[in-house]
């Protein structure tokens with residue numbers, strides 16, 4: 001079972017529907033107490049960095065999400081949900097993120113229209129389970145004005161180019177993020193959700209972290 005974190009800032013239904021479409025059961029979770037019942041987690045997000053972190057804090061999510069990431073179970077952040085995986089966000093001042101990945105989230109430099117909105121292609125930087133079967137240069141749907149600058153280059157799995165080459169997919173161990181919206185990026189976004197769902201089903205860390 002895949003949990004979708006409901007902290008009042010997400011495109012929850014579209015993520016749930018997309019997962020169902022590709023044959024995976026998902027549950028929208030309004031409380032961190034439910035984290036013990038899921039084998040994989042999706043953190044969606046729409047809006048501003050600090051506001052999302054505040055909403056997570058108010059909902060009592062921060063420590064439980066950190067524990068979940070430590071448990072080794074698959075964790076995927078989408079769009080703003082990916083950005084807040086990092087240590088610092090520069091949207092409207094500097095704000096602390098979840099710090100599950102090292103690095104910061106910065107604004108696109110002047111000279112291009114923001115938000116970067118619409119379809120853009122992906123360049124695969126390294127092989128990964130999450131992007132298995134995704135051809136190089138396939139298109140995904142983006143809406144964002146900020147992008148991640150990971151502290152570790154090896155966490156960059158795929159990039160896109162919007163005048164500046166930025167990470168479109170990041171990942172380290174079990175913690176992954178997509179700057180685009182896989183749930184709105186048929187057909188290849190659905191392939192990514194399929195890969196994630198398969199990974200969740202194959203993962204066996206839940207039983208050892210259930211206590």
Ligand SMILES: NC(=O)CC[C@H](N)C(=O)O
Pocket residue numbers: 045046047048049079080091115143144145146147
């Ligand atoms: N679409 C969004 O919610 C954007 C997330 C973030 N505020 C950004 O601009 O990058």
